Amino acid sequence: MAFENLQPKEVFKYFEEICNIPHGSGNLQKISDYLVSFAKERNFEVIQDKELNVIIKAPGSKGYEDKEPVILQGHMDMVAVKEDGCDIDMTKEGLRCRTDGEYVWAEGTSLGGDDGIAVAYCLAILDSDDIPHPPLEVVITTNEETGMFGAQAIDLSMLKSKKLINIDNEEEGHFIVSCAGGARFYTEFDLGNSIKKDGICLEVKVSGLLGGHSGEMIIKGRGNANVLLARTLVEAMDDAKNETEVALISINGGVADNAIPSSSVAKVVVDKAYVDTFKASVQNTLSDVKGELEVKDPNVDITVTECGEGSFDAYDFHNAKRVLGAMISFPDGVQAMSSSVEGLVETSLNLGIVKTEGNVVTTEQSVRSSVESAKKILIRKLETIATVNGGVINVTGQYPGWKYRQHSELRDHMVKVYKDMYGVEPKVEAIHAGLECGLFSEKIQGLDSISIGPDMQDIHSPKEKLSVKSAGNVFEYLKAVLK
CATH class of the missing domain: 3.30.70.360 (Alpha-Beta Plaits)
Known part of the structure; x- marks a missing residue:
């Protein structure tokens, strides 16, 4: 295993498992089934719809059973691109993962940190017995990269939460609260x-x-x-x-x-x-x-x-x-x-x-x-x-675009936790890229959303890299937010 010595070990364990499953947009049956199997093996309630979206519902940890639930959300597909001359068939083969301890990347291809790291975070939290968290509604969508088709089709009527943490950002310490439509x-x-x-x-x-x-x-x-x-x-x-x-x-x-x-x-x-x-x-x-x-x-x-x-x-x-x-x-x-x-x-x-x-x-x-x-x-x-x-x-x-919310309990809480941990306030900003938060906000009235993520470079290209340190930082921060 290329990432076995990286920390947090549980996150990179699942990230590497995801990298070993072909999951370019439109080629998602195996990765979707993998998520369903993960949930069933742990006796979580799981829903897989016809678009292959997966929803996993987990109870709160001990002492957190009655807390307000939180949605953790990301997408399972990646932009599967490779360098000229690379002999990998990305529809059938896993990625050739590499690391120097500072970054992780895939040899000759894109890495899919966007948004495999979100899925890895969710699985690591769900699989843990010692991470305190409220009831979780984990939503992993399909074909985000080709038109957010999974998020457009998904039925969210069974969800109870009004707070959503989207993990589809590529810059640590930057909290996205608004985005473009497309x-x-x-x-x-x-x-x-x-x-x-x-x-x-x-x-x-x-x-x-x-x-x-x-x-x-x-x-x-x-x-x-x-x-x-x-x-x-x-x-x-x-x-x-x-x-x-x-x-x-x-x-x-x-x-x-x-x-x-x-x-x-x-x-x-x-x-x-x-x-x-x-x-x-x-x-x-x-x-x-x-x-x-x-x-x-x-x-x-x-x-x-x-x-x-x-x-x-x-x-x-x-x-x-x-x-x-x-x-x-x-x-x-x-x-x-x-x-x-x-x-x-x-x-x-x-x-x-x-x-x-x-x-x-x-x-x-x-x-x-x-x-x-x-x-x-x-x-x-x-x-x-x-x-x-x-x-x-x-x-x-x-x-649709995702409109800025003037009053946000979730944003206030997450900014406070970040400031308590690091002594500085995060950058709260809008981006030109598209995020699924706009579609989720249309489906769940009164939804309070924010998007975070670790540092990545050159996503959607064979030069893509994910920072190991930043991935760890964001995981620790996410655990603190849930606690």
């Missing part, structure tokens, strides 16, 4: 009938970008591989002497709509006489992009690799340029900053996924805003661009 925006573009195109097949790849969570990292202005690749191809097509010189075979990039894509790849077929011009155009675009991102994303690279000569099924210049033109016309990144909270992004979006299946190119975007009307008008802009370019749209996974 939606998923899908567009399908029909490329028309394929043609037989003779020439040289070229693979064009954007790589080396930092990526990251599209809520928390969007303010950093990092490069979006899908947008950059579409731009590269459009500029290379602009340099063609005529429309017969280049055709598109496919374009694919990104792994989740809410993860800034760090790589993207396309295949095109070009006339043999146009290869050098095409490569030169790509180098010109790379030079421009490097200049634009030299501080924000300095390792960006765009490469062209020849992958054969012959006759290929491809899509003509005009249809390809129509789709690529829509991709570079879509707004992307930060659209507005908050006028009431300094440094907070108000409205943003991220072109997280582009994929080609047959003659259809699908794009998937994550839209966020703390202002509902701003979210609606941004979606309207996307609809206009998509439909003008022949796209068919679908908007899913809409979730």
Whole structure:
């Protein structure tokens, strides 16, 4: 076991067990069943619904039986991404966990600390005989990362608590009390009938970008591989002497709509006489992009690799340029900053996924805003661009923002406990990322919520790390809050 010497031992025991079970969004049967088995083995009341959400109800510890119950909440799915060349099948294999005693990470892939650490905390508390706590209602949801679909579908009518501690934050000492609402925006573009195109097949790849969570990292202005690749191809097509010189075979990039894509790849077929011009155009675009991102994303690279000569099924210049033109016309990144909270992004979006299946190119975007009307008008802009370019749209996974609560007993209690433990007050703040607290607040009238968590770096990317010390600190704090 990679984490057997880490403290708190019980937390990292369960965290490693979770890491050993594939649990990317949409692949959750095994992790959900694991949670059900855990509860049944300890004779806890457990509910597993058709969306695979799991609710575990545990009585209060000795002396705490009659205390007001508390909801502990997190999500079981992770954004499953890996480095180029990594041979792990994340749909079937566990993670290759590593630690240096200071951090834990997964070799070649994301770690899933978001939100595996929440699940590990809950299991460690439920499994303990010596952690004082009130009656607990542990709610572990599914597919949070792809649209909060579990939280949208879950029935919470059997819960008694009016206080919820969400453990889906990535910065110790920062208490989240409000967040943005969001939606998923899908567009399908029909490329028309394929043609037989003779020439040289070229693979064009954007790589080396930092990526990251599209809520928390969007303010950093990092490069979006899908947008950059579409731009590269459009500029290379602009340099063609005529429309017969280049055709598109496919374009694919990104792994989740809410993860800034760090790589993207396309295949095109070009006339043999146009290869050098095409490569030169790509180098010109790379030079421009490097200049634009030299501080924000300095390792960006765009490469062209020849992958054969012959006759290929491809899509003509005009249809390809129509789709690529829509991709570079879509707004992307930060659209507005908050006028009431300094440094907070108000409205943003991220072109997280582009994929080609047959003659259809699908794009998937994550839209966020703390202002509902701003979210609606941004979606309207996307609809206009998509439909003008022949796209068919679908908007899913809409979730509400989480409004700041002026009077909060839970917040006051948790701030006091933190100050008593550490001698300083925590930072109470709003974030641009989405949290499930808004959906829970719609389902439970009068719900008092707060979100906490340990320090993590570069979530939703293969560079993700979880601080061992911070994980321990937050666990001790959580126990003090429950006591």
